[in-house]
Amino acid sequence: LMKRFRFLVLLGIFGMAASLLLLLFLSPLFTVSSMNIRRQDQRIDIEELQQLLLPFFGRHLLFLASWEVERAVESAYPEVHEVIVEKSLPHELRITLQMEDIAAEVLLGDPDDTEEQIFAASGSTLHRYLTVGGVYLEYPVPLPFRKETGKQTPLHIVDWVVKPVHREQLLSPSILHEIESTLTVLRESFGHTVQSVTLYVRAKEFHVRTERIVLWFDFASPMTAQLDRYRTFLRALPLENSEKYVDVRLHDRVVYR
Numbered sequence: 001l002m003k004r005f006r007f008l009v010l011l012g013i014f015g016m017a018a019s020l021l022l023l024l025f026l027s028p029l030f031t032v033s034s035m036n037i038r039r040q041d042q043r044i045d046i047e048e049l050q051q052l053l054l055p056f057f058g059r060h061l062l063f064l065a066s067w068e069v070e071r072a073v074e075s076a077y078p079e080v081h082e083v084i085v086e087k088s089l090p091h092e093l094r095i096t097l098q099m100e101d102i103a104a105e106v107l108l109g110d111p112d113d114t115e116e117q118i119f120a121a122s123g124s125t126l127h128r129y130l131t132v133g134g135v136y137l138e139y140p141v142p143l144p145f146r147k148e149t150g151k152q153t154p155l156h157i158v159d160w161v162v163k164p165v166h167r168e169q170l171l172s173p174s175i176l177h178e179i180e181s182t183l184t185v186l187r188e189s190f191g192h193t194v195q196s197v198t199l200y201v202r203a204k205e206f207h208v209r210t211e212r213i214v215l216w217f218d219f220a221s222p223m224t225a226q227l228d229r230y231r232t233f234l235r236a237l238p239l240e241n242s243e244k245y246v247d248v249r250l251h252d253r254v255v256y257r
Helices: 002-026 046-052 066-076 173-188 223-236
Strands: 034-039 080-088 092-099 102-108 127-131 135-139 155-158 196-200 205-209 214-218 245-247
Touching: 034 046, 046 066, 066 080, 066 092, 173 196, 173 205, 173 223, 214 223
Parallel strands: 034 092, 102 155, 155 196, 214 245
Antiparallel strands: 080 092, 102 127, 127 135, 196 205, 205 214
16 A cells, blocks of 8 residues: 555656646747847947848747857858857847957948058948958947057958948958068057058058058068068168058069159
């Protein structure tokens, strides 16, 4: 009798546990009915993001994989650096967006513009930016961004085939890193004040406007070799001999005017 009683008790406990698990997995109480979205800045419109995430409403919280939400957000917003998804029982998703830092403010010129026209091209009502990941952004209002180093340099983009569009992957992070490394050397090793950079997209080169002249670089040869040519040029000739530009792109000589 005692064994039977114990068996019934265990059976009852098991049945209650099974019922609770069934309730947990099937109850509409545990479907996504609210989302708490936190963002680092105002780049992403909350209503627009909610429309993107609409298919996830009504999904069971326990069966919804976090990577599904992450992939949806990152595919639609390439300027997002990281998506953190947390589940809060019984029915809430908490989504935190970490944005890529802004690398530069962009002045978008015409395809045949040069660095001489950099300020003439800035009259548009749109405010343009480039993230550290190379994503191009456009907004009707200025975007507040941190200037921790005080070294963000205006980037003038010309010589393009197709006009860049909002959220386009315009440059690779490696190219941006190469440009920024060059600017750092020009400031710290040569004592230059960098005023702006003009990127020639098709030609795959960039021109750096300093306090006195414009320096011409490209991505065809190592940047260290081009900087070494510039260093050798300065040892041979005073910079005062150059009134307009110094071209260090050629492997066997430096051209200046």
